[in-house]
Amino acid sequence: MKRVYIALAMLALIAIACFYSLRKVNRAYYTLEDKIELVYSALDQNDRQQLEKNVDDLCAYWKDEERSLVHFVRHAQIDEITKSIARLPSFAKYGDYADLSAELNCIRLQMENIRDSEPPTWNNLL
Amino acid sequence: MATVVLRTIVLYGCIIFALRIMGKRQLGELQPSELVVTLLVSNIATLSIEDTNIPLLGSILPIFTLVSCEVLVSLLILKSNNARKILSGSPRIIIRNGTIDQKEMKNLRWSIDDLYEQMRQNGIFDVNEVDFAIVETSGSLSAYQKFGYRPVTAQMLNIPANGEPDAPPVTVISDGEVLKDALKFCNLREEWLYKILQEKNLTAHDVFLMTADRRAQYHIVEKKGSKKH
Numbered sequence: 001m002k003r004v005y006i007a008l009a010m011l012a013l014i015a016i017a018c019f020y021s022l023r024k025v026n027r028a029y030y031t032l033e034d035k036i037e038l039v040y041s042a043l044d045q046n047d048r049q050q051l052e053k054n055v056d057d058l059c060a061y062w063k064d065e066e067r068s069l070v071h072f073v074r075h076a077q078i079d080e081i082t083k084s085i086a087r088l089p090s091f092a093k094y095g096d097y098a099d100l101s102a103e104l105n106c107i108r109l110q111m112e113n114i115r116d117s118e119p120p121t122w123n124n125l126l
Numbered sequence: 127m128a129t130v131v132l133r134t135i136v137l138y139g140c141i142i143f144a145l146r147i148m149g150k151r152q153l154g155e156l157q158p159s160e161l162v163v164t165l166l167v168s169n170i171a172t173l174s175i176e177d178t179n180i181p182l183l184g185s186i187l188p189i190f191t192l193v194s195c196e197v198l199v200s201l202l203i204l205k206s207n208n209a210r211k212i213l214s215g216s217p218r219i220i221i222r223n224g225t226i227d228q229k230e231m232k233n234l235r236w237s238i239d240d241l242y243e244q245m246r247q248n249g250i251f252d253v254n255e256v257d258f259a260i261v262e263t264s265g266s267l268s269a270y271q272k273f274g275y276r277p278v279t280a281q282m283l284n285i286p287a288n289g290e291p292d293a294p295p296v297t298v299i300s301d302g303e304v305l306k307d308a309l310k311f312c313n314l315r316e317e318w319l320y321k322i323l324q325e326k327n328l329t330a331h332d333v334f335l336m337t338a339d340r341r342a343q344y345h346i347v348e349k350k351g352s353k354k355h
Contacts, residue, residue, distance in 0.1 A: 003147055003197050004197055004201050006147055006197075007147065007193070007194035007195075007197035007198055008194070008198075010147075010190045010193070010194045011191070011194045014187050014190060014191055014194070017183065017187060018187075021183075071181050071182075071183055072181060072183060072184075073181065074179055074180060074181070074184075075178070075179040075180075075181070
């Protein structure tokens, strides 16, 4: 019977880990989405100083978030976002707004893809 | 590279723990569900060792999920006859009253060679000796021999037990280490052990193996190259 209790305890821990990872990825997605929106709004207002600040803010946030996300998400997916985010400061600094906008969209889609692949939906299961 | 090595060590520890949770039965005869879990565990572990792109948790969680499910399925099999039949199958009789059930052998896809191989592993070389043969759920064969071929037992010969203790000899010293639990099992004291060793002019460290039973009969194998005091 001891083994059964250990198995039940392990399943409970696994469920907690799954719930935590789901929450973590969701939160990362929504925060990143908010930060991308801020960059877009600075871009629309043509406020270069604010744009650079928002991009730096986005980069700093991702640097922190990346460390915890690698525990749950395939590293290749995280690396793709990191690569895209690394390009943003240069685009903002040298006024390459078309590429900046495209890269932001790319980051948004990649993060959306990670978020969508996490929950145990029917589509993901199949 | 160091990451790969450390990940491998972590996974090794996890798999050892997982197999211990699954229990001893796992290491002997595999039931279908146990075979599935064993194959999957080894594959999942390999993925994470080979590909550092996969988070370690991506391997550890599935391994523990499988093992937990296996333990719960084992409990279900233990408690429910129907579950046992569905998940483990049921034993099949392939020799009944000395006659081979050819239909059952076809169902099991067993050839005559398979039957003979399994019988030989049971120490039986002639199918005529067998009264009943059952293919267990693990795939092994259990044979019940005809009366004339069964091994003679003390009961058949009406030999009295003569107060023989009903327990086998156990190891009381293993490679110089005194096993106190084994002494307790034999109802023997450490004083008895050290007295015996003293009589033989030995210490526990000089002994490679010492076995004893409940009648205090013992057997000592000394370590090679040990010096007597």
